[in-house]
Amino acid sequence: MIPEIEQLLIIQDRDQKLKELNSDIERLPLEELQAKERLKAATTSVEISEKAFMENEIAMKNIELDIDTRKDSITKLKVQQMETKKNDEFAVMEHSINNYQSEIVKLEDSQLELMEKGESLSETLQHNKDNLAKDQKIVDSELAIIRERKIQITKKVSELEIDRKEISSNIAPDLLDQYNRIFKSKKGDAVSELINDICSGCHMKVTPSTALAVKAEKVVTTCDQCGRILYI
Ligand SMILES: [Zn+2]
Numbered sequence: 001m002i003p004e005i006e007q008l009l010i011i012q013d014r015d016q017k018l019k020e021l022n023s024d025i026e027r028l029p030l031e032e033l034q035a036k037e038r039l040k041a042a043t044t045s046v047e048i049s050e051k052a053f054m055e056n057e058i059a060m061k062n063i064e065l066d067i068d069t070r071k072d073s074i075t076k077l078k079v080q081q082m083e084t085k086k087n088d089e090f091a092v093m094e095h096s097i098n099n100y101q102s103e104i105v106k107l108e109d110s111q112l113e114l115m116e117k118g119e120s121l122s123e124t125l126q127h128n129k130d131n132l133a134k135d136q137k138i139v140d141s142e143l144a145i146i147r148e149r150k151i152q153i154t155k156k157v158s159e160l161e162i163d164r165k166e167i168s169s170n171i172a173p174d175l176l177d178q179y180n181r182i183f184k185s186k187k188g189d190a191v192s193e194l195i196n197d198i199c200s201g202c203h204m205k206v207t208p209s210t211a212l213a214v215k216a217e218k219v220v221t222t223c224d225q226c227g228r229i230l231y232i
Contacts, residue, residue, distance in 0.1 A: 002217050005231045007171050008179050008191050014164040019188050021157050028150055035142040042132040049125040056118045063111045070100040070107070175220060182228055192228040202226035 077093045077100075084090050168176055182190035192201035197211045204225040206214070213221040214230045221230050 001231055002220060004171055004175055004220060005191060005229065007167055008175070008229065009231070010167050011164055011171070011176075011179065012183065012189075012191050014160050014167070015183055016188050018157060018160050018164070021153050021160070025150065025153050025157070028146055032143060032146050035139050035146070039132070039135055039139050042128070042135045045128040046125070046132050049121065049128045053118070053121040053125050056114055056121050060111060060114045060118065063107050063114065067104055067107050067111070070104050074100050179229065182222075186226070186228060190228055192223065192230060194230045194232050199223040199226060199228060199230060201228040206230070 074097050077097050081090055081093050081097075084093070171179075179190050186201065189201055192199050194200070194206065194211065194214045197208075198205050202223060202225050204223070206224050210221060210224050210230070213219065214232050217232070222228060223230055
């Protein structure tokens with residue numbers, strides 16, 4: 001094999017690895033985002049159950065106030081009852097007192113319902129908070145793994161780049177430029193083996209003179225069809 005092609009094959013190997021590692025690095029921010037997105041559902045559940053719990057608390061306080069207002073009215077009416085001497089007035093007041101009392105019974109019933117509801121809302125809230133804490137732990141460790149991978153990949157990339165630079169210094173700049181152009185346009189595959197006069201890059205048969213030139217191994221020869229550098 002022509003020594004320069006041997007060097008190019010090593011460079012191509014480094015370049016293919018670099019390409020893979022760089023696309024791994026490019027994917028990391030998305031992976032990070034996806035990990036964080038996983039917290040969204042759990043966070044929303046906590047927010048919704050927190051809101052439902054608070055609304056229930058407010059409803060209970062309002063009922064408490066409604067009951068207190070009616071109790072105050074009853075107290076006032078009882079004072080007025082003691083002061084009045086008219087039987088019909090007394091009866092009207094008695095009627096109002098009874099109304100307020102039956103309203104209080106109803107309010108106390110719904111207060112009890114809300115208290116029971118509050119207990120189950122509080123359980124749901126705690127359950128959702130626990131889930132969020134669990135998810136947070138998982139996501140935190142996922143993010144730590146992603147960070148560590150980034151460090152490792154970056155390290156590997158700079159090692160490969162140094163290695164590539166060293167090997168490149170043994171190759172004529174013109175040939176290296178040619179290789180770089182083909183590697184870029186053929187998306188990671190610039191040096192191809194000629195097998196049975198067929199270029200393994202484009203799978204086309206080369207002309208007899210090209211096949212002869214490749215086999216002679218005197219000069220760097222490219223495929224007639226795709227322009228890839230050929231070796232045998
Ligand atoms: Zn070809």
